[in-house]
Amino acid sequence: MRPQVLIIGCGFGGLEAARALSGSGAADIDVTVVDKTNHHLFQPLLYQVATAGLSAPSIAAPIRHLFRRQRNVTTLMGEVVAIDARARTATLKDGGLLRWDHLIVAAGATHSYFGRDDWAAFAPGLKTLDDAFEIRRRVLLAFEAAEREDDPARRAALLQFVVVGGGPTGVELAGTFAEIARHTLPGEFRRIDPRQARVTLVEGSPRVLQAMPESLSERAREQLAALGVEVRVGARVTGLDAQGLDFVTDSGAERLDSRCIVWAAGVAASPLGRVLAEATGCTLDRAGRVVVEADLSVPGHPDIQVIGDLAAARSHVPGREPRPVPGVSPGAKQMGRCAAANLKRRRRGEPTQPFRYRDYGNLATIGRNSAVVDLGTPAGPVRFSGYPAWLFWLFAHVYFLIGFRNRFMVLLDWAWAYWTYDRSARVVTQRGQPGA
């Protein structure tokens, strides 16, 4: 019997693990990749779909197409809802049963509303293509409704956009909303001036882009302000409803009337973490992530590994304290490769190796011509911002896009958008009427 490897989830971690499980040392393994959707999503550019700059197919590749030449990989579309660690099976939502000899769980993360799940209806997050379509719909329909609104207060609320959370996604969304209002839409409306739209970024901590050095956070804040984004740091959201949001700062409580609020504040591990905890007795951290061994396996279950955003993993560098791995795509990819390598080692009877995260740096874009970059090089950190950072960001993202065609089309779309200020994917389907 050929050993059966089951990989749950085909984000960056799962994709990389499955890719590493072919060719040398793995040709006699059967790999099954199961995912809730039919596509691998290039999440770093998802905000561009949400802001009508890219169409969905530009950043989503059918999973089975990516594995078409890897004959030992079978792709299935389905949602795993239960795991039996002793019988070595996974149960799908519609009742199907998958057997495995080795399990790699790469189910990723979802939004967290910090216990206020009722807020989700008023402020969608951005993790899936459906999320992106919903945000695109709300943003474009807010302008449409404003064009038809005669009451000044209601019109102002329709033209008030709020992004909660000042991490990379929040910064990208807020910057792009401001760009749409200032550059894309003016001239197309007759009753309103889209430039009157207000974009507010609300962040609980004292600065945006917390993962960056303080100097780059400051650059990002300046660039956001130059694009016309109001940045409110140290602002804790206390209430959210269909009409707006409440928050408190040191200077007291405030209210913003808004019909379009986007949530980019909190991340929680996939519910599959809890499923795995029930099956194996493993520990979850406060964010619901599975606490794994140094080699990414579940304690007491060397045949189960957890990678990517679902893993509370640490990076092991000889002679240093283990450090937590940030929830970024290079981390997930590296874990995917490490999990595949350790699986092969176990099959050869060799000891597994601890995971070591290589940090190549950190970058975030803010809008047209603006970004911040923080690179770790052997010669020390290299930091820059503005136009050169934006160019660097652009080519890095296009380079890592999956599949030649997507890269090419995304570059074309951006070249077009850059010269014309146009955004090509401004399509809202009938399901979303203004106000609905």
Add this chain to the structure above:
Amino acid sequence: MRPQVLIIGCGFGGLEAARALSGSGAADIDVTVVDKTNHHLFQPLLYQVATAGLSAPSIAAPIRHLFRRQRNVTTLMGEVVAIDARARTATLKDGGLLRWDHLIVAAGATHSYFGRDDWAAFAPGLKTLDDAFEIRRRVLLAFEAAEREDDPARRAALLQFVVVGGGPTGVELAGTFAEIARHTLPGEFRRIDPRQARVTLVEGSPRVLQAMPESLSERAREQLAALGVEVRVGARVTGLDAQGLDFVTDSGAERLDSRCIVWAAGVAASPLGRVLAEATGCTLDRAGRVVVEADLSVPGHPDIQVIGDLAAARSHVPGREPRPVPGVSPGAKQMGRCAAANLKRRRRGEPTQPFRYRDYGNLATIGRNSAVVDLGTPAGPVRFSGYPAWLFWLFAHVYFLIGFRNRFMVLLDWAWAYWTYDRSARVVTQRGQPGA
């Protein structure tokens, strides 16, 4: 007071009318275009979105973007639900009121299930982007579900695709389904062979493409067969449910088990026809279309014109019997220009002119390298099929696509698809699980 022209619907007819109402003889007119969606849709290529060949933004342009330089045109997104011909107002679904001095109704058509609206759930039609996404989802998820299905009968039903209706849309869909099964998907599945999929085209009349000369219908049937489509003519559908469809032919009753049925059989005028009939007492024909005067106005209401698929219009050529205008995009565009011209004539106190339809021919594509073309030229009809017809079809459609960028992107997408057999838009979002 500048006269107010209201155009309801921005398909080919409405768009053309609004474009003609600017510049010479119309600069002092205010035009308002109201549409249920925010985009003009290039419907002749909608089947490509449904079959994952094109992304939605490639064939949909934001209406207000198209009119951005026409300063006398205001675009509103909204659905007209009532018309008052005496007070000269139109009421929107959410209560808004629009005043007009002249009304052009271009609300188009929708599917007709010949009184069996309960069939709609089992066999979606193709008129809007949402329809196209629904069909794309059903087709792709049928293959996904087949890959997970062990029972041979259920697997066969999942791999049986049925298109009801052998007009241009039905022929295009059936041909493209066969192409996907034969060329795009093989190699990507491990448990099924997508080439085993059956595509059946069910047509009630004795031949496909009834608007074409009989010789070209025969060519189309041959080309469909070569692509692997089973063509059943003279087949009347008698039943439709979630498991398949029943139909009768001269040889008796038959049943096809299928999980993916598409409806391309009937067209009915927009419900706005009935609204207009209540407001003006005008007559509707059997398809629900408004019977208009020779100059496209509503009898007794020279200030209201109906154009496009909603109009039961006739073409007036001096010295000949008036003939009905076919429901094709050139007809709608020509009516749009005629309505605008007559509106200008009325304002100058000149008599209006009857509508004359210029028939430049008829074309339909069947699949890769196959199409049929029937052109009317001063030297008589020119008919051809196969590869040259396909090239002709391709360039004609790209030429008429709205906006330079779309043309360019569509050509690129097609060039890519042609060389690789890949289809770039094979994305299904989570909303659509297999079986859901």
